[in-house]
Amino acid sequence: NITACYRAGTSPSEPFDVWPYAEALFRYLVRNKYNQNLGRKFKITFEGCAEDHSALRIHDIGFWAATRELNGEIERGFRVYLGGGLGSTPHLAQLYTEFLPAGEIFNLAASILRLFDRYGERKARMKARMKFLIQSLGWDDFVAALDEERTRVGPIRLADHLPDRRGSNSKPIGPNGLKLLHRGTADPEFRSWVRDSVIEHKHEGFRGVHVRLKLGDITSARARALADVARRFSSNQLRVSIGQNIYLPWVREERLLDLHRTLKRIELGDSGVDTVADVTTCPGSDTCRLGIASAKGLGSAISDAFDGHLAAYRELARSLKIKISGCPNGCAQHTVANIGFHAAALSHDGRTVPAHLLSLGGQTTPASAQIAHLIGKFPAKNCIKLIETLLRLYEEERLDAEEFNSFVARVGEKRLKELLEPFRSVPSFEEDRSFYQDYGHENERFAVRQGIKGECAGSTVAESVPSIDHAGEWLAQAAAFIYHKEYEQAMLTAYEAAAAAARVLLYQRLVDPFTADEALWEFENLFVISGQTNGAWERISSRFIELKGYEANENTAREILNEAKEFVDYCTNFPS
Ligand code: SF4
CATH class of the missing domain: 3.30.413.10 (Sulfite Reductase Hemoprotein, domain 1)
Known part of the structure; x- marks a missing residue:
């Protein structure tokens, strides 16, 4: 790849x-x-x-x-x-x-x-x-x-594999200045589109042009029309950008006005590409089997908000990247966004609430790349308020020309968490039913699909907060299986008990693993390898996988049950 x-x-x-x-x-x-x-x-x-x-x-x-x-x-x-x-x-x-x-x-x-x-x-x-x-x-x-x-x-010759295009740009050409105002028009819509979509080119007389695809979607009819645009305006070439937009690499400067009019006719002439309103999402629960909540629904609502009540922040937040993934697999790259969300679920009043985990301060710029910091889990319906609150604070308290990520680092996680704490609460169903419905799926009852297997991970996350009592129930169940001489079931159940205990500690770190295997592996990653267990439970994930793989009999079932009990006790007493 x-x-x-x-x-x-x-x-x-x-x-x-x-x-x-x-x-x-x-x-x-x-x-x-x-x-x-x-x-x-x-x-x-x-x-x-x-x-x-x-x-x-x-x-x-x-x-x-x-x-x-x-x-x-x-x-x-x-x-x-x-x-x-x-x-x-x-x-x-x-x-x-x-x-x-x-x-x-x-x-x-x-x-x-x-x-x-x-x-x-x-x-x-x-x-x-x-x-x-x-x-x-x-x-x-x-x-x-x-x-x-x-x-x-040893050496492998590059020259044997280089395609013919090599050398076509071998003479470096200096940058040419970008004229934001086209000579032929003072139309504000065109000027705004040029500002957002048109970029400098290496070759005199050419421009690179972004075509905005909202949330990365395009219909087949528009895709055909866009192919025709590429033939007419960009030497038959178009490319897909990492921001889920289309890039026309070879547009002549004098044809920009004509190009914009043509794009508008096929409803692809919007400005705002690569700005804060150009939200990136994965398919989320709308079409991905692993999606927990609708990434596209929230992305669309955020994008609309920047055309509506958040419009005042568009300039301030112009270059910020907002990315939303439908589950922790992170296909929308939310962990390297300035403001990132990934979908989850909350339980309230015995009902399931669509939610997102907010992370802040990520970026991929090579010299200063960083993974975003996890701030907390919030009901989906409060996510736009989170953005508004953060941007207001940024507007009021940023230092001269301070970038958003530097601002986040300076203000610190503690204060940001305190500031956003009120948005964690969920009203009762009677008070506000909208909290129990997902964006883009209004009037539908929200539910997390269970037990789905897919490319990226295993089953979807549990709906409820993990508890150590749950691990205890698995242990009791495993003991009962041994009593009834169902040793294979006993071993699998003891394994689930250990994973359930690991989930309790992981949940406190806002990690919601999909599967039992993943829970034990994440425990090893976050608690053992980081030194927090002081050397205890080294290689815990492979140890339990090994135990689970033994031939099933009373001895092996008791062995895994005893280790699972020991681990559940350890997690019960782990300082929080
Ligand atoms: S696996 Fe998760 S992050 Fe990836 S596309 Fe599906 S829902 Fe989105």
Whole structure:
């Protein structure tokens, strides 16, 4: 899975076009024996611009274009980051080298894939990403193993795989100034569209143009019409941007007015692209089997709010990114958004309430990338009020030109949590029924679907707050199974008891694992590896998986039940 910056070949800030290198690596790796049997997915991206348009540091391998002077010649290469990934345990990729000569990218990629193939996890699915391999080996040992592997793999010629396009932009052309006002019009709508959608180009006389797709959606009829627009206005080319919009890379400046009129005719001429109103969402519960609540419903409501009562904040918050995922898997990349939400559920008055976990302060800019901080869980109906409250505070208290993420860091989690605390409460059903309905699904009773399996994870989250009593009930049930000589059931039930106890502590950290396996793994991750158990319960997740896998008989059932009891006791007494 290889991507490149959607502005490649057109950006005035790129030292060279990265597209041919991405294409060459793609050709080299397709059907390559090194990656036919990996434990799980592997993502590579190439960025050329000075700014980040490809979320470089959340990829397994991120190549960022760089040059250096060598013997009077300009040499092309890449700054390389390794081991990033999102999901419920997000990691930022770490810097492997400041400069990897372009001719060595195949050697590096092949060596990493060989390591991942050899040492990467295969049984526990949620651990089968390179970020966990790096975590388990430790960064220094991983780099040492990689360097050794690179020597073993040896040189692989890049020139054999480079497509013809290489060199088409070999003469660097300086940036050309962007004229915000088109000579032919003073129409405010056109000016606003130009301001938001049209960007500078590497080549004189051209512009890059974004076409806004609200929430990333487009109908088939409009897609056909847009293909025609690309043929007429952009040399037959269009690209999909990481912000779920379309980019027309080769538009002549004098055709902008005509292009805007054409886009308006097919209802794709809206301004606001890449601004705070351009919310990113995953499919959420509307079409994804794993979705808990409607990400698109909330995204649409937030976007509308910036056209309505939040319009006063549009300029202040112009560059902020709001992203919403329908579950903790994070397909909308909410953990690297300035304001991120992921869907969950709350129980109130015996009913289920759609909710979202708010995280603040994430970004992917390579030099200052950071994972957002989790602030808390709120009913879905209060999410727009959260945004309004945060923006009001930002407006009132920011220092000169202080960016939102710096502001969030300065104000601190404690104060933000206190400020937002009133929005955690849920009114009774009689008081306000709208809290019990999801955005986009008004007049429907909200419910979390149970037991659904899918690509990204297992069953959906539990509806109720985990309690240690629940773990105790599983233990009693397991003991009853042993009494009735149903040993296999007893072992599975004891395993669930341990997971239920882990969930209690995880819930206090706002982590809501999907499955029992994941609960034990997250416990190991957050409590054991972090040192909070002082060495107790090392490798707990693999230990319980091992116990569960024993041949079922009375002895093995009692063994897992005893360990589960011990673990439940441990969690009961764990200082909160
Ligand atoms: S798995 Fe979760 S985050 Fe990914 S698309 Fe589905 S609901 Fe969204």
